[in-house]
């Protein structure tokens with residue numbers, strides 16, 4: 189295990205869901221690490237789909253004592269503020285994480301062009317680059333999803349695949365570790381401020397606590413995804429720092445579970461019995477009906493092993509779901 193104490197760590201997107209969990213991981217486990225969060229934070233601007241253009245929120249960072257820099261990864265002047273540091277590790281989480289955004293230019297500018305600049309920064313700093321790719325690169329391909337066979341069904345998945353191709357090119361030119369992590373469907377604490385794009389674990393949990401019927405898409409017992417608890421995503425990021433080989437790896441549990449399973453588990457954990465409501469799926473055309481990560485290479489080259497089944501992850505998430513309900517909803 190690497191001792192991150194006295195190391196300088198950059199977390200882009202550190203005010204978001206996964207980035208803020210990483211920031212607290214380092215603060216708690218390696219109090220002498222210097223952690224810098226760089227994030228655009230949210231403002232009032234919205235995409236044409238009605239969602240915010242960025243989801244970073246100060247409440248995800250309450251208690252975080254490292255340095256915080258507000259800035260946009262697509263703005264070179266903002267990035268220049270990072271020249272004051274000498275990074276050992278870069279965890280690049282900042283992105284348009286909303287898979288329903290249609291604006292292709294801003295998606296490519298934010299997810300791909302900015303990554304090009306950050307890869308150059310990693311080289312200048314001689315830093316390891318661990319970045320967030322996505323299971324969305326597989327689109328509607330049949331599972332299990334293996335690195336090397338991709339067919340994104342939307343501009344988000346396309347932008348993440350283009351990041352991976354760029355990373356492969358850079359891997360040929362440098363010995364510095366570059367690891368892309370294709371997260372599947374992540375859920376867990378600090379995701380509330382993603383609003384409508386937060387995981388269905390949180391959304392169903394809040395529907396149940398509000399006394400509503402959980403709203404599932406028709407056929408939800410057969411719509412299956414590889415749902416992964418955020419603690420396992422953090423584990424993958426940490427293990428990526430001492431990967432046996434640079435590369436792109438899937439981060440999931442390797443087991444597809446249905447949306448109905450989520451509601452069943454939540455009902456059990458919350459002690460709630462309620463009828464379910466079934467609604468038509470408006471996203472049918474670009475919807476992933478079955479995702480399951482092949483995690484064999486992740487286990488072999490990163491030493492990664494998922495610790496949370498869906499049952500265990502939801503159980504661990506319940507205090508957060510209740511806290512959000514108490515603090516933000518009632």
Ligand SMILES: NC(=O)c1ccc[n+]([C@@H]2O[C@H](COP(=O)([O-])OP(=O)(O)OC[C@H]3O[C@@H](n4cnc5c(N)ncnc54)[C@H](O)[C@@H]3O)[C@@H](O)[C@H]2O)c1
Pocket residue numbers: 200201202203204205206207226227228229230241242243244245259260261262280281282283284285286298320321322323324370371372373374375382
């Ligand atoms: N959560 C998931 O299920 C999931 C699955 C696959 C991949 N990912 C990827 O993981 C990463 C983290 O996702 P998340 O779920 O934490 O999402 P998130 O939206 O909570 O976090 C992304 C953060 O990036 C920031 N950001 C956005 N645009 C920026 C910009 N131009 N400059 C600076 N900061 C900017 C946002 O403010 C936000 O805090 C993203 O790259 C996302 O695409 C997430």
